[in-house]
Amino acid sequence: MKKVSSMLKVTLAAGASTMMAVGAMQAEEEKVKVGVLHSLSGTMAISETSLRDVLLFTFDEINSNGGVLGKQIEPVVVDGASDWPLFAEKAEQLLVQDKVAATFGCWTSVSRKSVLPVYEKYNGLLFYPVQYEGEEMSPNIFYTAEAVNQQAIPAVDFLLEEGYKKFYLIGTDYVYPQTTNLVLFEYLQSKGVPVENIGGGLRKDSAGAVISAGNYTPFGHSDFQQIVADIRKFASSGDACVINTINGDANVPFFKEFAASGLTSEDCPVVSFSLSEDEFRSLPSKDLVGHLGCWTYFMSIDSDANKKFIADFNAWLGKTNVPGIVKENRVTCSPMVLSYDGVYLWKAAVEKAGTFDPVKVMQALESGVSFDGPGGTVTSQSNHHLTKTVYIGETLENGQFSIIEEIKDVVGEPFLKGTFSK
């Protein structure tokens, strides 16, 4: 028995080195490798698999139109498996063994934080497509994502214009809601909203400075009775609204409780930043009708570019043979479109730089390249974020949004905390 174990050790070591060598084989001349780093399994798979799908569609679309600099894109898809150390390992594998020219990936902030040192170590290039809290600007990451001032701030501006005077902040306890709400807390005060009209509670440090604003629940929280009662009291004056940064499926019990308490979008609208069309494939949208969403893309945008994008994506879904891909009832949403825009911006930057070298491509991006995407024109900025159009929409029964406001050319700004305080 023990002899076998020693033999196994040797075979394992040998086997492993061959396995790893296979990945390191030279890329063929006429192809360029790019990485796709999303969770295809685990808790984040439900959101991230859609991004993998739209990325593969984009590569096929570009390839059939002649590729990038005459080279066909060869995607290397890996599974981050909602496992953050594994994200870092896969990122390093893509950079070291596959030598990818760029990577498109990550959804959660923690996965981005996990791979960030890897991209900086190897001077790689990562495109990050999902709304996030800002407070970060890595030289090796390009954030096609919505910054806080491209989602939360326009939404608050809209609500202020509509005449709402009281704002209740609620979110899941992690870094995106915490930061967004701290920024909003400062922003609302700068707009003349008194502290007592900002609901959800404040937490102060020993010196009396506010270190956390809003009401926080853990991931997957299900008991919102007390919080909704609190909101009801807060909203009894009739001029209140709720800023919701609750993550994922905890939204279902929240909105159920909200509706059950008799509150409607007429008395007290809820604006959510984490619920897009794709989430409504698995969440019931009935209790959300009339409440608001804010993104830089909605599937309901009435433009030729968007209609063509949706039609092409569905046509591609019909004929693709990616194992396990969902073909029916597919929708498009902002993170998907920002992934799509990211690939085209990368293409434009590569063509502008005349090379796939990540450093030169990043310089081209910093100098400003544009793409007319399904959500309107997006332009890269020197601070690694995008200038783009922000839309505010009202949730419909079928999980779509009807657009009620459009704010053109909003400049993405990652560092907002402290910029509004007097």
Added chain:
Amino acid sequence: MNNRLLPFDTIGEKIALAVLAIFVVIFPLMNTLFPADSALHITTFQLSVWGKYLCYAVLAISLNFLWGYTGLLCLGQCLFFALGGYAFGMYLMLMIGDLGAYGTSLPDFMVFLGYSELPVHWKPFYNPWFAVFAAMWVPGLVAFVFGMLAFRSRIKGVYFSILTQALTYAAALLFFRNDFTFGGNNGFTDFKFIFGHDIREASVSRALFWASGFLLIGVYYLIAYLLKSKFGLVQRAIRDSENRVRFSGYSTTHYKVFIFVVSAMIAGLAGALYVPQAGIINPSEMWPTKGLDIVVWVAVGGRGSKFGPIIGAVLINLLKSYTTRVYPESWLIILGLVFLLVVLFMPNGVVGLWDQVKAWIQSRKADPPATVEPQLAVENES
């Protein structure tokens, strides 16, 4: 004659250990001795991946010490691993200094959440040796308190397993909280320096690999030594029939608490070495599913054997690394099938395969057919 300082059972075990030792010494040398274009060159990436496997192997050994030899199935071993990781991670966070996004001496997440100064319990972690020490005593202390409460109340079997799972779940929820001063969901990342060296240097990767490898060999030796001693006999007797041991006049509670604490400290050290190689520690490391992963490694490799957990941990994680790259759509199915096959057809895991094959060959030759003797006693009667 029984040589107590060489507590090895067979010549095969000695050879296996020698192979392991040679691998541990040689592998990092291949990173520095061969040029980057050589076929024998090992990249720092491979070093860090294999370094992580070695840490997992230590973790699996620590669980096997509990489960395989004492009959205590702990589903919260990931908690001790993560606590060790957090302890050393605190040192690594402080070493970032003013290179963070805000250019202050506080870790980024503290600036982010508006802390004006470093919390008191963070201050000793400027000293790396304090951090290494904490990576042992913090998990040890948690195990001691929990063990005293659980074992004195004679909680065992499946109830003990459920409680350990609840413990790690509760701890994960606590660590997810942003006001718990450990970075909430994002945990610790973006480490820059370790012992004064840039963490990205190849020499650091080599040193971490060696440290992990020598920890593995050291822990292996410690466990082998304990198993050969009278202590080890009592330990296995507790596994096989705790009541009988207690009626023979041994305080099984004290034995079990001691074993639990040692196992937690080993897991903590593995975590401390894992974090600089993985580059991140966050509360999902103590999520109950991670605790189950470790159980699977030990079961696949062979519970209650000395080399089983090492083989199980390396094999499963190698397979995971490989399949998430080559079969990203179907790797979970592949891994699931492996588990099923092992559970159904290899009750003693990979290391038990040889005996099974031998028995099968004999049963073909001999008449009447012999059966495979189960190597392990079942869970102790409660």
